[in-house]
Amino acid sequence: MTTISSTSTGAGATSGAGTSGAAVKWAWAAAVLLFLWLLVAPIHWGLNVSNDDLKFVRGNLNVGSLAENIRHGWLHTNSFRPLENIVASFCDPRTLWCWPVLPVQFTGMALLALGVVALARRVLPAAPIAAPLILIWIELSPSTMTSLWQMDTCSQTWVAALGLWCGILTWDLFAAARRGGSIGGTLALLFVIAAVAMNVKETFFGWSAAIGAGVIVAIAACRGMDRRATLRAALALLPVAVMPLIYLVIRYKFGGLGGVAPIDEAPEGRYQIGLGENILTNALMSMFGIFSNGPLHIFNDEAAMLPLRALPVLSLLASGGVLIAAGALRILHRKTPGHVPLRRALLAACVCMFSVVVTLPMGAVSDLYGFGPNIGSGLLIVTAGLMLWNPADDNDRFIGRFIAAAAMAVLCVVGLYGVAGRTYQFSMTWYYAREINRIVLDHQAALPPGKPGEAAACVYFPQNCYSGHIYGSVMIRPLQSMGIDSIGEWINRADPKHPIRFLMTPPSTLRPGFDLVVDCSKFPARQDW
Numbered sequence: 001m002t003t004i005s006s007t008s009t010g011a012g013a014t015s016g017a018g019t020s021g022a023a024v025k026w027a028w029a030a031a032v033l034l035f036l037w038l039l040v041a042p043i044h045w046g047l048n049v050s051n052d053d054l055k056f057v058r059g060n061l062n063v064g065s066l067a068e069n070i071r072h073g074w075l076h077t078n079s080f081r082p083l084e085n086i087v088a089s090f091c092d093p094r095t096l097w098c099w100p101v102l103p104v105q106f107t108g109m110a111l112l113a114l115g116v117v118a119l120a121r122r123v124l125p126a127a128p129i130a131a132p133l134i135l136i137w138i139e140l141s142p143s144t145m146t147s148l149w150q151m152d153t154c155s156q157t158w159v160a161a162l163g164l165w166c167g168i169l170t171w172d173l174f175a176a177a178r179r180g181g182s183i184g185g186t187l188a189l190l191f192v193i194a195a196v197a198m199n200v201k202e203t204f205f206g207w208s209a210a211i212g213a214g215v216i217v218a219i220a221a222c223r224g225m226d227r228r229a230t231l232r233a234a235l236a237l238l239p240v241a242v243m244p245l246i247y248l249v250i251r252y253k254f255g256g257l258g259g260v261a262p263i264d265e266a267p268e269g270r271y272q273i274g275l276g277e278n279i280l281t282n283a284l285m286s287m288f289g290i291f292s293n294g295p296l297h298i299f300n301d302e303a304a305m306l307p308l309r310a311l312p313v314l315s316l317l318a319s320g321g322v323l324i325a326a327g328a329l330r331i332l333h334r335k336t337p338g339h340v341p342l343r344r345a346l347l348a349a350c351v352c353m354f355s356v357v358v359t360l361p362m363g364a365v366s367d368l369y370g371f372g373p374n375i376g377s378g379l380l381i382v383t384a385g386l387m388l389w390n391p392a393d394d395n396d397r398f399i400g401r402f403i404a405a406a407a408m409a410v411l412c413v414v415g416l417y418g419v420a421g422r423t424y425q426f427s428m429t430w431y432y433a434r435e436i437n438r439i440v441l442d443h444q445a446a447l448p449p450g451k452p453g454e455a456a457a458c459v460y461f462p463q464n465c466y467s468g469h470i471y472g473s474v475m476i477r478p479l480q481s482m483g484i485d486s487i488g489e490w491i492n493r494a495d496p497k498h499p500i501r502f503l504m505t506p507p508s509t510l511r512p513g514f515d516l517v518v519d520c521s522k523f524p525a526r527q528d529w
Contacts, residue, residue, distance in 0.1 A: 027132035034139040049096040050433035053151035056088035058490035108157035115164035126339040137378035140415030143370035155201035160372030162197035163207030177232035206358030212241035214351040289370040292316035294414035304528040318410040326384035352376025433481040456499035465520035
């Protein structure tokens with residue numbers, strides 16, 4: 001029978017998990033250092049608004065004041081992102097510097113880290129090293145940097161944090177209902193957090209579905225509960241499942257979901273909906289992103305060296321090796337090490353990973369959507385590692401520890417290489433955005449005032465500005481960093497006396513001192529690593 005409780009780490013936890021206090025301290029030191037790197041690196045390399053971020057600052061989601069932008073998002077878009085609207089309102093639309101990204105993103109990340117600690121205490125109470133190891137896995141994940149180092153992904157960070165806390169509160173409510181304790185305060189807090197989360201980003205509905213399914217599974221597994229306890233535990237479904245469904249109906253009624261079209265009407269559209277082959281493809285891609293780390297940004301880059309492109313696959317094999325070895329020992333001995341409550345860990349891990357379900361019908365997915373579900377993969381891998389490190393049969397200790405140590409070494413080395421590679425790639429993206437923005441605005445400001453009927457100045461981008469490998473928002477071409485297809489209107493509105501227009505095909509004639517050719521070959525070349 002599945003047991004759900006809020007047990008805290010006991011006095012004998014360290015010895016029970018087979019790990020020393022020094023190992024726990026070293027794990028926490030590594031987790032904190034990685035967290036600090038994720039905070040300091042974007043400050044050093046000059047994080048700024050670029051690519052998808054621009055739609056909130058200069059694009060079609062910036063229609064007026066902050067209140068007007070939020071209202072427009074609710075009524076007219078299928079992606080309601082008030083948090084991004086709020087952050088964008090503090091950005092400098094001319095320099096593209098956006099300092100609030102850092103405190104907003106890392107407050108969300110800190111909230112998620114606290115959630116991981118709370119989850120580990122409930123799921124693996126006898127293993128104090130579990131929490132820092134799960135955090136290290138999350139911090140090395142490609143989806144974490146993709147989420148933290150952009151303005152338009154603030155909601156991704158916060159939905160993962162709030163979704164995790166909804167799961168923890170649901171866990172506590174279930175445990176209290178079973179033992180006949182009070183659930184009123186927990187239920188009220190769950191309503192508040194769920195209400196906030198579903199107004200942050202649509203991916204929360206994946207958490208809603210996952211937590212709701214977890215509650216149903218737990219109720220079915222705990223057959224010993226009486227009817228009153230079952231009904232009290234089922235009350236958790238009201239904030240995490242029923243309220244989000246009502247919210248979706250209201251959004252649809254107001255027309256906010258009208259932009260979602262079938263995938264066959266726009267096969268190239270990422271945010272279209274389909275129920276065919278794309279679900280299988282997205283599921284496989286999601287699992288690959290959730291259970292691997294390293295330089296995913298060059299996985300399909302034919303210009304990069306093959307050994308580097310193979311590193312994510314190597315990390316996937318290491319993750320799979322730990323899981324398969326732990327599973328094999330569990331089947332062989334038909335028992336689990338005493339310090340690992342396996343059913344609890346599996347339930348919590350599956351709930352976290354199942355939160356990715358809301359993105360599966362999309363036209364395509366990226367590693368971004370693995371942030372949140374990778375809490376579950378981290379929990380699963382760490383649980384398997386603990387089972388191998390201190391197996392149920394002492395005769396398996398040597399082989400178990402060898403597999404666990406080798407796999408963790410591979411995951412750490414490959415993951416650190418991926419962090420270094422993405423740091424470089426993001427720094428290049430921010431550089432391109434700053435330089436192209438500076439060149440264009442400086443040229444516009446130097447133009448003579450436009451005369452009635454006079455043609456606008458042409459800004460031409462040759463082939464070297466939009467060639468090269470791309471990968472999501474991590475590895476992009478120079479021109480893509482500025483998104484000229486959506487910012488032209490804002491630039492001319494900001495300086496109507498000096499109208500310009502962007503060209504990607506060469507004009508018949510260039511007027512010296514009036515038209516501009518942006519030569520991106522002068523920029524540092526992006527390396528394929």
